[in-house]
Amino acid sequence: MTVYHIPLLALSEQETRRYAGLGGSASFPGELVASACGDGLLLAKPRATWKRYAYNRDRQIIHAPSPALISSRDVAAHLQAAVEVAVLAVTIGPQLEKEVTRRFAAGDYTAGLLLDAAGTTAVEQTADEACKYLAGEAARAGLGCTSRYSPGYGDWAVEEQPSVLTLADGAAIGITINESCILSPRKSITAVIGLAPAAGPTPAGACRSEGCASCRLPNCFARKEPRA
């Protein structure tokens, strides 16, 4: 198991604007977004951990100590070329969300909203950085990585979140889960990444962020691209 404290040197203001629902609005004061991103950097404690398992793509089984069957068709398609999977968990810790709550209670609604968005940016960037690390590791063995795929994407039921968290050993970085399959700290992500022969057939989803294309929320304010 690897625990990686991801250094984030900057949070994307553009992404933060998007998560805050600012869309393409250019008139909103940029310094408020910049300040939220700065505070986000100070409050986030970005950590990642993952485990790699052999994967049987024909039977869709992850060969963990307790083998896990992938029942989602979308995940199976995402992993169609994979010979291994990495199960990833990342979090930025609880401090940022506490500050968001405090800000709302104090009437600093905008700063609260923007900090929450900066937190989303931070956890997404943490996951992206972890994937980069993983890609480097995989490349040394001649493997390429698919994009990350999380419970709740496509037809992958969020009810599978507990087993994904266990496979990733998310507890090692302090992530817990409640009976409704919600992760704590809230700004946490789990995901599966397929590792497939780099020179083989192009792995599904490689070099392409699944992101919005497979999401079932049609009217999300943060949507970047049309629904697939």
Add this chain to the structure above:
Amino acid sequence: MIHLFDGAMGTMLHQSGLPTGACPEGWNLTNPAAITSIHRRYVESGADIIETNTFGGSRIKLQNYGLEDQVNEINRAAVRIAKAACGPSTKVAGSVGPTGQLIAPLGELAFEDAYRAFYEQISALAGGGADLIIIETIIDIQEMRAALLAAKAASSLPVICQLSFGADGRTVTGTDPRTAAIVLEAMGADIVGANCSLGPAQLVDIVSALAKACSKPVSVQPNAGMPRLENGQTVFPMGPEELAAWALKLIQAGATYIGGCCGTTPDHIKAVRQALAAAGSSAARTVQTATALTSRSRTVQLGPGSPTVVIGERINPTGRKTLAAEIRNGSFAMVKKEALAQVRAGAAVLDINMGVPGINQPAAMRQAVEELSLLTDVPLAIDTTDPESLEAGLRAFPGRALVNSVSAEPERIASFLPLAKKYGAAVLCLPIAPGGVPATAAERLEVARAIVEAAYLAGLRPQDLLLDPLVLTVAAEAQAALETLETLRLYRRYFGFPTAMGLSNISYGLPRRDIMNAAFLAMALTAGLDAPILNPYDPLIQDVLHSTAALLSHDRNGRRYSETYAAHTAPSPEQDIREGTADILARIKQAVLSGEKEAVPELIQEALKLGHSPLGITEQALTAAMNEIGEAFGQGRCFLPQVMLAAETMRSAFLTLKEALPSLVAQTAGTVILATVKGDIHDLGKNIVAALMENNGFRVIDLGKDVPPEKIVEAAAAEKADCVGLCALMTTTLPQVNITIDALRGAGSPAKIIVGGAVVTEDYAAAAGADAYASNGVEAVKLAKKLAGIKN
């Protein structure tokens, strides 16, 4: 002369029958003949340096196989086996690979644990008779630093430091070849290089960058091309002839030590040997040896010809009680905040001073350096008079730091210079003599000369040195500024090293110190100051830095200056009109619309003074503004953060009104209970709704998140709620919406029920028995007003 390493060991071991999952280094004890035979094949192929079979021979790696107690035996045996295969001129390099873990704070492995493991292994390799040590395939500069420090402490053998770079030209943890070369050469690496991860084609640029950035020989050991997985096996596709052709290109790029990594075999080495014989010697090399500081991932060059480097002075608790208190209680929030803000204000280096009396300063310095190395990518200056704090900071910093500073006092010379040498730091020489502060420039030059000579004796190089001209207070010493400026000129004439100095001492005791500091900065920059230590937030300082950059030709034709200052225009007449003449209610409305939270209380006071009634202000200005912004939001003309800014301004306005007329408190549009349903811990959306409801005149009882139905029923009855708003964000918590609605209805609650949340739909809300579905906060307010019978 070109030196030829051997090729892969792992590839050969598997060909010799090492079972998958077995410990390769274990064979040094159980199957030495197989290892000797591999070495011999490489020697016969023409290798003149062979590497021991100890890549995973550290305690940390061996414990994966339960062999951690045999570090000494395994490593010594490996050297013995290699020696047995050597020809008369073959050298044996003791191979040291990575621990496989990341060093804290990036990972969990303590720097000292890594250091001890490397020290133990390298002691065994050196004790066994290795001719040199090769630390290889390292992906993190901090792990390399631990290993190199251990190698220097455990033996006096030459050390080769090879990192692994990715396709983006950086190591996994972000170090580029130039930065790596600067850090490792300064720390005493004898050869720097790259191996593994990439094929030879991708390594040409990396070798070239290494060769330009340091004066040490460069080594390279590429894989046999980029790996592929074929039938479950990792395959390296490049044949011997092709690798040999690339080897010549790597030599052209500056390498003088060459070999092979994964996938290379004796045949590859033989082909390279033949190509070398045909092609001859190494390429001519141009090395740029400038003074540079680095972080893990960034190099900052200083000195004549380079742009001014601002060293941010703000992380210093002297005279700053809050900062001192935070450092004392172990919270570094303010330190981190100052770091980010200074970098944003243009600091390229951060000075770190942890001089709080009575605390464990070395521990504080270590923590500050660790925290900041995760947060920023600028080099640090370790500012201390305590050798232990200095060592703690230098050890923890994954780059080349600046030591601030070394005076000519014997105890500083004796303790600080060797630490700078050991950790590859640069040194700021401060011309304070044992007898006191020299007054004239000529005296300062002489004291500086003594420090420089001591630094050379301690093994430091010219590019390790910076000079401080010393700044005294002009209010106390009339000649203070002139002597400093003259010292800068003499330094430039006689040494040419970069200069750095703290600026603000000059203005001590004077009013408007910023003016004095800014003027002095401009003068010092022309006299030869390269790196002022200053407060980068100061606007006048910023102005001087921007303008002098253009004047000193670091900002060609003032392009950046223009970009920065072109936007600074006079206030627009439109703004004047708005502020001056418009009707007060229109101005309040405009203030809410544009979210001017700070401006609105004054406007409210003014409106009250002019005789407007609170009700009039509320209806004609505040509510009208919220309605307008709600409408704009509904039409996609404005966005949620703008609505929230307006709500904040509204809140500020209400608070001012309530202060003026407390009776307003009693008037509400109705009572709303809000809750995120049981099992769901998302509360941002619910908080937004609460804020908007409150600022539209509702009394809001926010029950929080994860609220069980019975608590909602109880509160609805107790508070005589007009409306209950329920929120669910997950498919897993949707059923709780139905359960809660049923409970409210079952208890006979007359409250209207509005539901919302990411996964809730209008159809779902209707089926669950809600009175309404709101897709966003603005709509929720509108619905609540409608359901409560309020018009507008």
